[in-house]
Amino acid sequence: MGKSVDVVIVGAGIAGLVAARDLVRTGHDVLVLEARDRVGGRLLNAELPGGAPIEVGGQWVGPTQHLAMALIRDLGLKTHPTHHAGRHIAELGDSRSEFTGRIPKLSPLALLDIAQAQLRLDRLGRRVTQTDPWRAQGAEALDAQTFETWVRRATHTADGRAFFKLVTEAVFSAGPEDMSALWASFYLGGGGGVDSMIGVVGGAQQDRVVGGTQAIALGLAEQLGDRIVLSSPVTEIDWDDSGVRVHAGGTVVRARRAVVAVPPPLVARIRFSPGLPGDRDQLVQRMPMGRAIKINVVYDEPFWRSEGWSGQAVSDRRPLGVVFDNTPPGGSPGVLVGFLEGRHADTGSRLTLADRRARVLDDLAGYFGPRARTPIDYIEKDWAEEEYSRGCYGAFATPGTLTRFGHTLRPAIGPLHWAGTETATRWAGYIDGAAESGHRVAQEIRSASADAESTSRSA
Numbered sequence: 001m002g003k004s005v006d007v008v009i010v011g012a013g014i015a016g017l018v019a020a021r022d023l024v025r026t027g028h029d030v031l032v033l034e035a036r037d038r039v040g041g042r043l044l045n046a047e048l049p050g051g052a053p054i055e056v057g058g059q060w061v062g063p064t065q066h067l068a069m070a071l072i073r074d075l076g077l078k079t080h081p082t083h084h085a086g087r088h089i090a091e092l093g094d095s096r097s098e099f100t101g102r103i104p105k106l107s108p109l110a111l112l113d114i115a116q117a118q119l120r121l122d123r124l125g126r127r128v129t130q131t132d133p134w135r136a137q138g139a140e141a142l143d144a145q146t147f148e149t150w151v152r153r154a155t156h157t158a159d160g161r162a163f164f165k166l167v168t169e170a171v172f173s174a175g176p177e178d179m180s181a182l183w184a185s186f187y188l189g190g191g192g193g194v195d196s197m198i199g200v201v202g203g204a205q206q207d208r209v210v211g212g213t214q215a216i217a218l219g220l221a222e223q224l225g226d227r228i229v230l231s232s233p234v235t236e237i238d239w240d241d242s243g244v245r246v247h248a249g250g251t252v253v254r255a256r257r258a259v260v261a262v263p264p265p266l267v268a269r270i271r272f273s274p275g276l277p278g279d280r281d282q283l284v285q286r287m288p289m290g291r292a293i294k295i296n297v298v299y300d301e302p303f304w305r306s307e308g309w310s311g312q313a314v315s316d317r318r319p320l321g322v323v324f325d326n327t328p329p330g331g332s333p334g335v336l337v338g339f340l341e342g343r344h345a346d347t348g349s350r351l352t353l354a355d356r357r358a359r360v361l362d363d364l365a366g367y368f369g370p371r372a373r374t375p376i377d378y379i380e381k382d383w384a385e386e387e388y389s390r391g392c393y394g395a396f397a398t399p400g401t402l403t404r405f406g407h408t409l410r411p412a413i414g415p416l417h418w419a420g421t422e423t424a425t426r427w428a429g430y431i432d433g434a435a436e437s438g439h440r441v442a443q444e445i446r447s448a449s450a451d452a453e454s455t456s457r458s459a
């Protein structure tokens with residue numbers, strides 16, 4: 001079976017769907033091939049008892065994520081604020097602090113240490129240019145060290161180091177020892193700095209989408225209709241200057257151009273013929289996915305609220321290091337969402353479901369008391385076991401990768417165009433970054449098509 005279109009798009013996550021919609025709007029004939037039997041990629045809704053949707057993948061959006069917000073508005077979806085009222089819990093070092101506002105009660109020395117290192121990091125984030133961080137002043141030195149090394153040099157207290165480890169695990173779902181300090185600066189800079197990335201009010205966790213974030217992908221898919229073909233994993237792309245032949249199961253789609261809108265470790269699983277230039281291939285070999293298990297624990301009511309807690313908790317001593325109130329807007333049932341991130345996802349994944357559940361409930365009881373031990377439902381997803389994601393929240397660059405191969409992250413190679421949140425200049429790893437990459441790649445194709453047309457007219 002064969003088909004011929006202008007542009008074939010690999011992957012129906014937000015990046016691929018946005019690219020497809022933009023291209024259709026400008027008159028391109030588009031086909032989206034999606035490996036899974038659903039759209040949305042790293043965005044996925046599950047059901048709470050009673051049927052309300054709850055996200056097991058990406059969920060929050062923030063006020064400076066303008067492209068994600070624009071998509072939500074365009075699709076007629078609504079947001080609601082993340083529940084924030086009450087005392088938050090922070091366990092760092094030996095102490096437990098309960099606080100309102102932004103800053104946990106830590107020793108003055110630890111607070112000063114964290115503030116100074118954060119100031120340096122935020123400055124670095126602003127200095128590292130978002131389009132080509134590998135060209136930033138000092139890029140080589142930053143890329144030659146792990147983020148852990150940078151943190152060790154920038155902090156002077158155990159609590160300071162613990163804080164940045166916790167932040168790294170929460171933001172990247174990987175350890176500071178895993179990634180390049182240049183990648184960490186670029187990523188944090190692209191999200192507006194540490195406070196913007198970890199914050200609720202004014203930050204990346206400020207709002208949730210009514211109906212769950214997969215509604216964004218479903219809304220886009222509805223507009224694209226039968227231009228999306230599900231259950232079609234692309235295994236091979238033959239390409240030359242005249243176009244592409246994309247193989248998915250028994251189907252071969254011919255097109256002038258292909259948009260590959262999958263994360264780097266999934267690009268590495270597609271066979272390109274001829275093979276990709278060595279620099280591009282090296283790049284995708286050096287951008288592994290982070291790892292997280294996301295767990296929604298459901299209670300008959302949000303009991304922590306009546307006890308004065310917001311439901312937000314962080315800890316450097318519990319595997320369930322980050323927790324939020326994830327109760328639906330109507331207030332029932334009560335939901336706490338927690339994450340096993342990085343090394344905690346490694347160890348958590350080796351337990352049986354029953355043991356993992358027991359450990360998670362232990363941690364929730366440690367934060368919010370014994371009522372946390374009696375949920376009415378437990379919904380978890382281990383993203384490392386998803387064949388077409390291979391982890392989450394996004395990929396990160398190992399030391400040396402950006403300065404050696406970063407220049408191949410975005411530019412098209414002949415008819416092959418690259419999208420996906422990992423190619424974004426802002427909020428890479430987020431829904432917003434995925435949308436940016438979709439818009440960018442559609443613009444790239446529109447310009448290339450216009451150039452080709454004017455060349456053929458003048459010939």
Ligand SMILES: Cc1cc2nc3c(=O)[nH]c(=O)nc-3n(C[C@H](O)[C@H](O)[C@H](O)COP(=O)(O)OP(=O)(O)OC[C@H]3O[C@@H](n4cnc5c(N)ncnc54)[C@H](O)[C@@H]3O)c2cc1C
Pocket residue numbers: 010011012013014015016033034035036039040041042043056057058059060061232233234235261262263266270292294383388389391392393394419420421422429430431432434
């Ligand atoms: C647990 C979790 C929590 C997160 N939290 C947030 C959050 O709160 N806020 C936020 O903004 N972001 C969050 N994210 C990240 C966010 O979900 C992603 O950045 C975004 O959805 C990525 O979109 P994408 O289109 O770039 O990639 P993907 O969503 O990964 O889409 C790629 C698509 O390509 C398909 N595919 C892969 N290989 C092939 C192939 N060979 N052939 C055909 N199709 C293929 C996949 O099935 C997938 O549908 C989270 C992610 C997870 C998993």
